[in-house]
Amino acid sequence: MYELFDLYEKKKPEIRMDAGQLDIPPDSRIVEELRKYMDEFKYAPTSGLEELRGKIAEIHGVEASETVVVPGAKFGVAALLHGVKDVTLIAPHWPGYRHIAELNKANLHVIRTSLEHGWMPDEEFEVKGALVINYPNNPTGVVADKKFLEFLRESTRGLIVSDETYSDIYYDGKPASIIDLTFENCALVYSFSKTFSFPALRLGYVIAPRDVVKKVVEYIRATVTCVSPFIQRAAILALELKNEIGEKIRKTLHERVKVFSSTLGSCGFRFLEPRGAFYFFIDVEEDGTVFSRRLLDKGVSVFPGEFFGKYRTFIRASLTVPREKLVKAAKLFCEVARN
Amino acid sequence: MYELFDLYEKKKPEIRMDAGQLDIPPDSRIVEELRKYMDEFKYAPTSGLEELRGKIAEIHGVEASETVVVPGAKFGVAALLHGVKDVTLIAPHWPGYRHIAELNKANLHVIRTSLEHGWMPDEEFEVKGALVINYPNNPTGVVADKKFLEFLRESTRGLIVSDETYSDIYYDGKPASIIDLTFENCALVYSFSKTFSFPALRLGYVIAPRDVVKKVVEYIRATVTCVSPFIQRAAILALELKNEIGEKIRKTLHERVKVFSSTLGSCGFRFLEPRGAFYFFIDVEEDGTVFSRRLLDKGVSVFPGEFFGKYRTFIRASLTVPREKLVKAAKLFCEVARN
Numbered sequence: 001m002y003e004l005f006d007l008y009e010k011k012k013p014e015i016r017m018d019a020g021q022l023d024i025p026p027d028s029r030i031v032e033e034l035r036k037y038m039d040e041f042k043y044a045p046t047s048g049l050e051e052l053r054g055k056i057a058e059i060h061g062v063e064a065s066e067t068v069v070v071p072g073a074k075f076g077v078a079a080l081l082h083g084v085k086d087v088t089l090i091a092p093h094w095p096g097y098r099h100i101a102e103l104n105k106a107n108l109h110v111i112r113t114s115l116e117h118g119w120m121p122d123e124e125f126e127v128k129g130a131l132v133i134n135y136p137n138n139p140t141g142v143v144a145d146k147k148f149l150e151f152l153r154e155s156t157r158g159l160i161v162s163d164e165t166y167s168d169i170y171y172d173g174k175p176a177s178i179i180d181l182t183f184e185n186c187a188l189v190y191s192f193s194k195t196f197s198f199p200a201l202r203l204g205y206v207i208a209p210r211d212v213v214k215k216v217v218e219y220i221r222a223t224v225t226c227v228s229p230f231i232q233r234a235a236i237l238a239l240e241l242k243n244e245i246g247e248k249i250r251k252t253l254h255e256r257v258k259v260f261s262s263t264l265g266s267c268g269f270r271f272l273e274p275r276g277a278f279y280f281f282i283d284v285e286e287d288g289t290v291f292s293r294r295l296l297d298k299g300v301s302v303f304p305g306e307f308f309g310k311y312r313t314f315i316r317a318s319l320t321v322p323r324e325k326l327v328k329a330a331k332l333f334c335e336v337a338r339n
Numbered sequence: 340m341y342e343l344f345d346l347y348e349k350k351k352p353e354i355r356m357d358a359g360q361l362d363i364p365p366d367s368r369i370v371e372e373l374r375k376y377m378d379e380f381k382y383a384p385t386s387g388l389e390e391l392r393g394k395i396a397e398i399h400g401v402e403a404s405e406t407v408v409v410p411g412a413k414f415g416v417a418a419l420l421h422g423v424k425d426v427t428l429i430a431p432h433w434p435g436y437r438h439i440a441e442l443n444k445a446n447l448h449v450i451r452t453s454l455e456h457g458w459m460p461d462e463e464f465e466v467k468g469a470l471v472i473n474y475p476n477n478p479t480g481v482v483a484d485k486k487f488l489e490f491l492r493e494s495t496r497g498l499i500v501s502d503e504t505y506s507d508i509y510y511d512g513k514p515a516s517i518i519d520l521t522f523e524n525c526a527l528v529y530s531f532s533k534t535f536s537f538p539a540l541r542l543g544y545v546i547a548p549r550d551v552v553k554k555v556v557e558y559i560r561a562t563v564t565c566v567s568p569f570i571q572r573a574a575i576l577a578l579e580l581k582n583e584i585g586e587k588i589r590k591t592l593h594e595r596v597k598v599f600s601s602t603l604g605s606c607g608f609r610f611l612e613p614r615g616a617f618y619f620f621i622d623v624e625e626d627g628t629v630f631s632r633r634l635l636d637k638g639v640s641v642f643p644g645e646f647f648g649k650y651r652t653f654i655r656a657s658l659t660v661p662r663e664k665l666v667k668a669a670k671l672f673c674e675v676a677r678n
Binding site: 009019021025026031034035038039040041042043044045071072074075078082083096099100102103105197198199200201202218219221222223224225226227228229230231 | 348358360364365370373374377378379380381382383384410411413414417421422435438439441442444536537538539540541557558560561562563564565566567568569570
């Protein structure tokens with residue numbers, strides 16, 4: 001995966017639709033806020049600034065002691081899965097979870113889903129150990145409803161790690177969250193990289209019962225020590241602006257979804273239009289890796305479906321370029337498919 | 340340890356000499372550089388920006404591929420010790436190493452040293468698994484020479500993790516570094532928190548043979564993803580200013596060492612004057628925790644020796660306050676000792 005990413009970095013194709021890195025710069029008020037606090041040079045508390053934790057708690061209707069600030073959503077998932085022997089994923093899935101499980105030498109169990117079943121698990125499956133879920137989903141764009149989350153809760157004895165990185169990016173109604181249920185044995189993970197288009201903040205948070213939060217704090221204590229105070233200061237403002245920024249990014253991305261979907265659909269590709277997040281997981285009905293290479297020759301980079309589980313005939317396209325480029329890209333998809 | 344730290348944070352004693360958090364603000368040019376690059380909002384490469392790795396390589400006379408940028412020295416140590424079953428420390432030692440070993444459920448082996456032996460290990464000891472060393476040392480201030488490092492190398496079959504966080508803070512000649520030896524099976528860890536007095540950067544680096552670097556990169560990939568690009572940009576300038584800033588901080592801290600040492604020595608405390616870092620590890624000849632409490636009542640905070648291994652009659656004082664306060668503090672130490 002990283003080899004291909006490195007190839008893209010070198011080749012610099014005109015239309016980059018590979019990584020989940022939005023082209024939209026972050027809100028200038030957040031950047032200014034960072035500049036303002038830039039000279040806060042000391043360590044911050046291990047679990048995060050009180051003001052930020054308070055803000056997070058307020059947004060989610062939990063106690064501040066049930067929140068902890070982490071350097072990115074992936075770190076949050078890694079902290080929650082630390083020492084966990086069995087990890088269950090629902091495929092297709094973000095490759096990061098596999099990297100974490102591999103690092104921990106955990107046994108990985110994968111529940112497969114298919115485009116035909118709307119990327120939802122069939123009724124019969126078994127969750128071993130902790131279950132990691134990710135709705136709105138990367139790469140499929142499907143969204144979970146409360147009933148489905150409840151069903152997953154009932155099927156899981158271990159911890160449910162709900163990566164809600166894309167929770168603000170939805171196109172037909174706010175998705176359900178794991179903490180809409182009684183959240184015993186559940187943890188929510190959030191990222192500032194997508195809604196705020198600011199991966200460079202390396203910031204996220206975890207919401208979980210106190211004993212789980214304690215585990216995350218111990219993990220922070222033995223690794224990164226804390227998150228930069230100036231980054232946390234900017235995050236407080238970011239959360240205050242979340243509704244406004246969220247609405248703006250949803251509008252932009254929804255337009256992209258529409259335009260890409262209609263051009264792509266017109267030449268017969270099989271895919272589910274995303275209801276959240278900003279990816280299209282497309283059946284190209286040939287080897288996805290080969291398709292990706294041919295697409296690259298035309299100046300468009302995407303990731304093969306292999307990266308997200310064994311989806312050999314699929315590719316993932318990220319809506320990380322402006323509208324006009326998306327139209328061009330979709331046409332090139334059609335061209336590649338015809339030849 | 341953290342309970343006491345929290346107590347200090349609440350009580351806000353006049354003279355804070357507990358944590359290793361310098362009072363000196365970072366060089367304003369570094370802060371300005373951070374402001375300048377603040378809007379680099381994307382992900383950075385997993386192992387660090389090429390320019391920064393090149394700069395690190397240049398300073399240490401290694402290849403860029405033997406370097407990797409990490410979010411703090413502790414993270415570097417954690418990455419290097421990941422999956423290591425046996426970890427040997429030389430006591431007294433920074434508590435962070437113990438937190439890492441505990442997180443990893445590693446077997447911890449401790450080589451004890453004493454004030455009488457100049458805080459150096461006796462001739463007979465056994466290193467099991469990886470050895471973590473830290474010279475200039477926190478908390479004792481002792482420095483290792485090349486011969487001693489060679490001796491440790493010969494005694495160790497596993498990896499040597501050399502935490503050289505304080506390598507720029509020395510008072511009688513630049514200390515030896517682990518990479519002055521052929522550095523097979525050795526890793527150097529560096530931090531931007533001390534020389535540059537900028538813990539909020541959450542920045543450090545690791546220098547090691549390529550296979551060890553690869554392991555650290557995999558750890559980053561499965562946890563923090565990368566270090567903020569704007570922080571790395573500021574680090575490039577910081578390293579360019581390192582000689583100048585290092586000289587300045589050494590001068591300031593050396594003055595502090597002298598003044599604190601002379602006042603403290605005059606009332607008979609037993610300690611070794613630090614040759615590096617900025618801590619005094621003092622034998623108070625009574626229970627260090629009790630002594631710390633009595634000192635706190637007089638407005639001075641320090642850490643009991645217990646935090647650094649089983650040094651019950653010791654306390655650690657950080658030179659993290661200006662000269663005038665140090666004189667006052669030393670006098671209060673004497674007062675507490677007399678009563």
